[in-house]
Amino acid sequence: MVLFLQQMINGLSVGSIYALIALGYTMVYGIIRLINFAHGEIMMVGAYIAFILAVNTSLPFILILLISMVLSAVIGVLVERVAYKPLRKAPRISVLITAIGVSFFLQNLALVIFKADPKIMPELIEKKPIAIGPLQVGTVTVTTLALSIVFMIALDLFVKRTKPGKAMRAVSEDKDAAVLMGIHVNKTISLTFAIGSALGALGGVLYGITYTQVFPTLGVLPGLKAFIAAVLGGIGLIPGAVLGGFVIGMIETITKAYLSSQWSDAIVFGLLIIVLIVKPTGILGKNEKEKV
């Protein structure tokens, strides 16, 4: 029982990282209907920025985190401006291919700059176990979970209570109507990319600390899983991404601990297939009527 609870907490911690990354996917999809394949690479960039800062400076952890998030947000907006914005009226699949191109580009840029071998991430969070009753929980796990929840609440408040948040919701609901209401659509899209990338970078830094290393293809697998999480919860929906992230994290941890670590990926993808067949719009998604 204690072991099971311990695994559950690990699952929550991994799941919160997936949820942070899934938020970026779902927000971008919600606003421009693009599967942003470069998002996993933004996460990797965030992890590398934190790595550089941690090795070369003695800044406190929280400052490193914030700098990494801001810089990644700038890169995310830049990617949107250069590679996606010129194609806003092109077929959607072309944008998908440029997203894949950007993803390759960032991966190979990291490969050229940092080489292929994994770099050890310095211990940004002091590692010691905290005892909660009979449970031993690592500081990294607790910090990851706490930071994720703080930022998720902040995002929720931002989207629901502020004017730019309202604009974001309006644009994802109906872009043309939003323009008529005087909303600056391009600025709103950039803002969405900035927030999504910052959260992705946060996920990247936490991922790097949890697994103690950074490497150029760091973003590929968690990116793919976070994307699945976003679809599972209902793509385009912010609560869906959070729910999906936690579900994927839990299932992955439990299957790895109790069933088989080789088959855990197949189980995660199998679950995705079942959910899509039964309810294609995801757990929280509403069914849309098909129009002629």
Place this chain on the structure above:
Amino acid sequence: MNNKMLKNYAINLAVVILIFTGLMGMMATGMLNKYHQGIIIFILINVILASSLNLVTGFLGQLTLGHAGFMAVGAYASALFSVALKGQMPNLLLLIISLIIGGIAASIVGIVIGIPALRLRGDYLAIITLGFGEVIRVVINNIKITGGAQGLTGIPRIASFQSAFWIAALVILVLYRLTHSKQGRAILSIREDEVAAEAVGVRTTYYKVLGFAIAAGFAGVGGGLYAHYIAFLDPNTFGFMRSVEILVIVVLGGMGSLTGTIVAATVLTILPEALRGFSDFRMLLYSFMLIVMMLFRPQGLFGTGEFSWQTLYDRTKLVHSALRKREKRGGIDGSTGSK
């Protein structure tokens, strides 16, 4: 088949034979060495894979991201067959039978996956095929018969340039005939407007699954050729990134253009090799060029049209007659000719 079409086929056959003899000649004289020959075989394999995906994505209008899964099924099925029967029959016969087996196996998997998956549309279909592709990879990675993560060895190296060339040509011919048949028009109507197609009596589910199964089968043949050229199979080469590479060829060539696919497969296979001189910067330049090509030509190199000698001939004739008219009206400078 009317005369004009027959003429077209004759011209195309002549061009294909010309290319074949040209390449054979260059190999015989040593202008193309073993390394070049390998690249050409990879181009041909990519042509098979991408043109089959083009049937689903370009002609049927269904975005899928799991094509490498079918390639893997075909590669493993054909390789297991030829490993078992190695040396018991002539190489060419063994290759052909094992490729057919690979194609059928991939086709069956395609039907099994296609029936539930093709109920979904757009991005959801892309995601579910991605899921199926990854499941196939993980399964191959973890079962005994395929050699698991260590890979499958001992495959006879019986695929050559000649066999790859003619198989690729055959695949293109079959796909071309299919897309220009009654079934092909039904498939195109699903791409243009699925609801309208259904309303006029096209059996959309049947044609979607049919298209999917044919594409999966040809992907299996491509996988089988790959297996018998490389002679070693590693399950992780059939991951999501391989599916993406095939999709990139299709989109860059133009969705719904087989000739575009051939050109794009050639360009995108040669490009990373041609950039080898830049060593570390090779893939960086490759991805950069990919983005630039997409930004300047979002509809792909050929759009949905096909390259044909007839249209090229017609166009040059048109230009010629226009020029002649201008000459008659006085002067090619166009001062009086233009309206």
